[in-house]
Amino acid sequence: MSSCKSCKSKTLIVDPVTGNLECSSCGVVQDFNNFEHQTFNADGFVGTNVRLGKSGSGYDYSYHETKLYxxxxxxxxxxxxLNLEQRFDEVNTMIKTITEDEYGSGNWFNVLVGACxxxxxxxxxxxxxxxxxxxxVGCDVFELGRMVxxxxxxxxxxxxxxxxxxxxxxxFREWVSCKEGVGKGVSVRMMKQGIFLVQCMIKWYVTTGRRPVPVVVAVxxxxxxxxxxxxxxxxxxxxxxxxxxTCRLRxxxxxxxxxxxxxxNLPWGEDVNVKNVMKSAPLVIQYMEVNSMCDPGKDIKNIENVGVDLDCLVTSCLNQDFRQNESGGWEIEDLETLKVSPECLSAIYSKYLEEYSNMKTSMKKVDDDMIGSEKYDFSVDTEYWSGxxxxxxxxxxxxxxxxxxGLNAMPPSFVNGCVKTQRxxxxxxxxxIRIEKIRRPSMAAKSFDASDDRLLPANSRKRKRKRKKFDLDWEDFVVETLLLHDVKEEEIEKGYYNALLDLHVFQSI
Structure with a gap:
């Protein structure tokens, strides 16, 4: 306990009116324990600074109130x-519900706020x-995604x-439409072209399982x-x-x-590659636009015309009226049950001929532009896009x-998976072949192709290394080890090498 600064007595009490510490023996006020900084200016006394954790009435904030603040x-x-101050009530209510009115502090709370x-x-x-x-918020995408x-x-x-x-x-509105020199007509055309290509990327499954923003940047x-x-x-x-x-890859x-x-689709398409496709881009877009406006009837599927139609499969799954026994086209029995008059059939056929002639005229215009592509001036002509x-x-x-x-593509991840499986x-x-050559050299020699230098010793293929660089890598040795431990080929083709090694090699040891 502190002692009095005057009589050194330890009989100090707190005055209930002023809150100051006083000595009960000599009555001297102990000001060192209750110091408050007072400010003055040219006109005199201005005020007293309130100490941290105190209100004007001397009230101490609790830990929960401080954490809430x-x-x-x-x-x-x-x-x-993020310029979203108007969303404070919604975000605050969501955080209050999740934390049960406890809130929190630290980096995890910042991530929680960003997720909300x-x-x-x-x-x-x-x-x-x-x-x-x-x-x-100050975190990576994976951490914020998990919190979301x-x-x-x-x-x-x-x-x-x-x-x-x-x-x-x-x-587009933030970056292009406000640029100087971009007219209203050009802006509208670019907006339609961008939406068209973005939805083409969706149709080609380029956006499947990918982050959407790099796709938008690429388009x-x-x-x-x-x-x-x-x-x-x-x-x-x-x-x-x-x-x-990532944007460059998209x-x-x-x-x-x-x-x-x-x-x-183009007559001169064999000469188009990634480097010169921009010269042909207007005609390619024109063809895609005209082709997308055609609505050909669905072909009747039979046993001889069976294949993988991923678009049809996804569309059927999205259709709420899809049934498992629903066929992909009209059957003969279905046509026999329909009662259609000859006049109705004639009207339908006439309408089909009219639509087909219009489509044929549009396609002929595209073909004429394709044939004369060498004389086509892309920088001047702006009629390639109708929107x-x-x-x-x-x-x-x-x-x-x-x-x-004009193109039905498979998802890139699926194609890459097939390529890796084939490899x-x-x-x-x-x-x-290598294992068989070591176990039974005489039998393996009959089926061994001498032109394949992958099985030759390293010193015997030094001369060929400049012409064909090929060496066994770690994956070849892992595959060979798994085969020696009687692992099924179907399991090895999946590529889960670590799991197979733990299961069949290291546990057996």
Missing amino acids: LAQNVITDILSR VYVVMRKANKLLPLTSVCEN SRVVEHLDLKLPDFDIVGLFERV MVFVCEVNEVEISLEDLAGQLNVAVA YKELLKRLVDVARE ESALSKKLFLDKILEKDV RKEKIKDAK
Whole structure:
């Protein structure tokens, strides 16, 4: 206990009126324990600074009240960075429900606030890229994505699908439509072309399982290059907080799809590649637009015409009236049950002829432009785009898959998986030959192809190494080890090497 500064007595008491510490023996006020800084100016006394943790009446804030105050400051700060101050009540209510009115502090709470902001905007069908939230919260996409999943699961919410077309419209309005030198007509044409290409990317499954923002950046840059509007991919990617390398990869994938369209449909398509596809881009887009406006009847499927139609499968799954016994086209029994008069059939046929003639005229114009492509001036002619296709407007997924733009592509991940599986099959085949050569050299020599130098010793193929560089890598040795431990080839083809090694090799040891 402190002693009196005057008589050194330890009989100190607190005055109930002033709150000062006084000595009961000599009555001297102990001011060192109750110091309050007082400020003065030229006119005299101004006031007294309130100490930290005190109100004007001397009230001490509790720990919960302090934590609540600091947490709401964090929410306000993050919302102000995103220019979403009007969403404070919704975000605050969501955080209060999740934390049961306890809130929190630390980096995890910032991530929680960012996740709640993203969920609130998605519920309101407002576009807010996840990367923009990450930049203002101070975390990576994976951490924020996990927190968003936990928030949605905890509150039992069902968020609407991400609107990639709406994101493109928003980015276009912010970046291109306000540029100097871009007229209203050019802006409208570029907007329709961008929406058309974005929905083509959806149809080609380029957006499946991918982040949507790099796809928007790739389409934006492509549309600007076609219409001779200057834009930087690096600047746009940096503004949208996405990796430049990913945007370039999506841009390259878009060019590859356009090359595939040209090679399958244009008379001179064999000469089109990724490097020169921009010269043919207006004609390719024109062909895709005209082809998408055609509505050919569905062919009757029979036993001889069976194949993998991924678009038809996805469309059938999206259709609420889909049944398992529903056939893909008209059958003979169905036609016999229909009671159609000859006059009705004649009217239907006449309408079909009219539509077919209009479609044929449009396609002939495209073909004429293709044949005269060497004399086609892309920088002057602007009539290659009409903007009348339904794909130039926002459509649902089932409607997008119904349109024909001249190319039906498989998902890139599926194609890459098939390529990797085929490569593993070849490695298994080569590993079996090497094993058989060691076990039974006489039998293996009969089936060994001398032109294949992969099985030769290293010193015997030094001369061939300059001509053909090929060496056994770690994957070949892993495949060989698994085969020696009697692992099924079907399991090895899946590529889960670590799991197979743990299960069949290391556990056996």
